[in-house]
Amino acid sequence: MIFTQYYLDCLSQASYLVADEDSRKAVIVDPRRDVEEYLADARELGLTIVGVINTHFHADFLSGHLELAKATGAWIGYGDAATAEFEIRALHDGERIPLGGPDGVTLEIMATPGHTPESISVLVFEHGTDEVAHGVLTGDALFIGDVGRPDLLASIGHTAEELGRMLHDSVQRKLMGLPDAVRVFPAHGAGSACGKNLSTERQSTIGEQRRSNYACRPMDVDAFLAVVTEGQPSAPGYFVYDATLNRQDRQLRELDTTVPALSWEEFEHEVALGARIHDARDPQEFAAGHLAGAINVPADGRMAETVGMVFAPTDRIVLIAPEGLEQQVATRIARIGFDHVVGHLADPEGAMAAHPDQVARASRLTVEQADEAIA
Template sequence: MFFAQYYLDCLSHASYLIADETTGQAVVVDPRRDVSEYLADASARGLTVVGVINTHFHADFVAGHLELADRTGAWIGYGRRAETEYPIRKLAEGERIVLGDVVLEIMETPGHTPESVSVLVYERAGDEVPYGVLTGDALFIGDVGRPDLLASVGVTAEELGAMLHDSVQHKLMGLPDEVRVFPAHGAGSSCGKNLSTEKSSTIGEQRATNYACAPMDRDAFVALVTAGQSTAPGYFAYDADLNRKDRRLYDSATAARALT
């Protein structure tokens, strides 16, 4: 298995390239808009990007799913509740994406957004315990994704918080302690309030140290994770909507329009 994390400090954003080196098939998860680094690494290793997964509609940046699909012909995957202007592969609970002996399995983990998914990574198809889980914005190192960002579009923080309680307390904390945790963001992101500077962890470490992973009932969880959240930046709703749209592709050769 080839597994790489790409961390963009200015966005506190982590994305991932996972591949089976025998078959050469690869998937990128939560890509940034400039996709050149993924493609360069894939080319250098003889890999072909066959799929792109966004764990949810990102609000803090415009993702690179359309750019990757345009450059490689890859399918674009989202959780089954997602609706977009462009063709997507809707990914449901338990669906397995076979790259060869390396297998990705979808776990629906709504709460930060209704369509959020996590991706279990199996180094070998027969493994009982996954190598790791890409948690998107459901579970961070030291925190969980804030459930209040969609309150302005008809889903309350309490409704999303109840979903997040099940996703974190039951699904993600139901994984074995040794499973590695790879989130989509680190310290500095406005998608949570207590994110660590660490870029990976384990389920066991989060069970022991993450305030939101301690056993508690739904009401206590919702009250805890919704308290003390900063005001969401004004561009979050704009970016989340743009990630649903069939927008213009990024072109590094095109100069930015000067502001007055």
């Protein structure tokens, strides 16, 4: 078996490549939108990507299922409760997907609704005849240290209580019914707003989660609902937008997409037409001098998620980015479906030096001055 985990720190998001060494057939699970890395790895290893599985309609990022299907001709699979504008392969509870021969790598679908109604987990068997799975890709049903929250507005038409009752069954009966040795590979880690207590670890086992995960300890459904829904963080505003877009036959992101460098005149023209300025430089640099009206969301840390809180999906955006990171910043914004990045300002420091009348500086206070002002 070939098994690869891809992890994005900025979105705390994991995706997976699973392949059979003999048949060279591969499936990608929960892909991000910039799919070049999956395609490059498949070429290097001589693999054919035959399928793409999404464990559910993601709310925190735009999935790359359509991009992968276009590039490879792969089928797109969702749990059989899912409906979408594009053609999907309905994956049924207990269905087995062989990637090789009878004793080759085999996937088995497990319906685990609760985070969303259509959520599934994917059992991965190194050999089709194995009694115990190598691991389970749990999507947002089970995290390391937590479970998927059932209260996201993305699940339109279902209440948090309805979904919570589904999740109780999925976690307490189905996932905790697996053998202790089965490895757990979730779709998210610490920092994601899809849960409240996610670990920084990127894999675990069912046995370890049974022992240490507060939501996996035996409890009735009412106790489960109380403990799982308490203290959840606010969901970023773009979550509903992405969950909706992931169901649609949307515009594709072309491979190796780039955004152009803009001259000062082009940049100024876009701003005059209503484009908003995203300054992705370090906060210290921004404080020292920035273009008036710019919003500082630095490139380090959880930039895309924060952009989704302070900009709207329909906003036209012009970038001011650290040198050499312009394309990376644009790609990270595209991962949450914000597709209206017009370009980035070439030589921002030179542009600000040439137009000092349009430069602002942050007002800064000492702790003592802040205490006095608050008083």
